[in-house]
Amino acid sequence: MRWSSYFIPTAKEAPVGTEAVSHQLLLRAGLIHMLTSGVYSYLPLGLRVLNRIQDIIREEMNAIGAQELFLPCLQPLELWQQTGRDKTLAEVMIRFKDKRGKDMCLGPTHEEIITDLVKDFVQSYRQLPLVLYQIQTKFRDEIRPRFGIVRACEFIMKDAYSFDRDKKGLERNYQLMYGAYEKIFKRCNLNAIAVKADSGAMGGDISHEFMVPGAIGEDAVLICNACGQAMGGAQVQSLENGSCPQCAKGTLEKKVAIELGHIFQLGTKYSQAQGANFLDENGQQQTIIMGCYGIGVSRLIAAVVESHNDAAGIIWPKEVAPFDVEILPVQMADSGIMELAENYYQDLSRLGLEALIDDRDVTAGVKFNDADLIGIPLRIVIGKRTFAEGKVEIKNRRTGEVMKLGKDEVSSKIKELIEKV
């Protein structure tokens, strides 16, 4: 992409009232824009990051045999009345009547919808297990939206649902999801820790939350300073200032954290209420055993920025960066420099790399500062300082390290350099 014609509205100052670093940087770097409280637009740069995170999630979900589908967010309230969650989720549910006066809502989550779907198509144990997932917009009229896209009223979630004939199958799928979640967060360069959690409005017995401790967050985790054991959920309250129940040696340190994902062994809460049954090999009717597994996809963007930034801006991990490389020609008036920049741009796209070339006619300082702000991991700086000697500079956004390369080596070595970022 050419910066001059690409929509990246960067800002020097953070908008008033923003507190979280990730919120400020996402706004300043032109990734998101607020429409109203808790409702955000994703601008081209933000959408690129979102897409890369979604790609990672899809790969890991598909790898454990989950199948992607896409459910409606426009939903009849009667499905929610079957489980009673029209009442338990009443606070956050956005409800309205359609033209015929029918009660409708915008889906705050999708357990009822998927159970209704599966009920219609699964009749036999031969069709189980089944694991389905989607990446979808959820609507929750949050009591208090916070920290930009960390808690939004309209947000993107990956939600997966497992359907098994017995508890053993559920436990197996639960473990597979657990493993996939660890991989997803690791690939996003997030230091997530899994803690046992309360099931809350979802229901069921066992559940785990994946938390990333940091400067902000709406949750808290306790971490033992001796054995490293992490605890969350109800334990945060009950064990605060206590000694570690795991090793009995260390004390527990409280840290705020962002909840990235939550997995639940639901059991039969929904299948029973909605009549999702199957026949076993003896012709006996059984209730499907369910699990559900959520990741706050849009929230991950904020969590990554919260974990990877410095005073100058965002430092994208290469796995989720909106571009692989930024090409920064310093002297626009120098035709040799511009030609080389254009050649790199062509070469990189031939190599399958996403490059952003800053072809704006602005001073070097503006380009350097904006480059730091939007945080592309690797930067090729072409300027007269080194151009005359046939060299260009490669700068690592994270370390600040600058390497000089012969101008003809760049295209052949760039992939290797990106790998090492």
Next chain:
RNA sequence: CGGGGAGUAGCGCAGCUUGGCUAGCGCGCAACGUUCGGGACGUUGAGGCCGUGGGUUCAAAUCCCACCUCCCCGACCA
């Protein structure tokens, strides 16, 4: 919903206490010139229902009342 703060140009702010003439400043934006490796400089210019509605007054950004919106702290959640 309870408690606190704030709405003045695209963004950041001053002015309000003690009403008064054409509502200012910085950034950004447009044009021209000089600059050109870490947010350059000069000149000129465009851009405002001062959150909304009502009231007080000769006169309201400023005083009074009501409402709306946003942010921060609590309960909820990915």
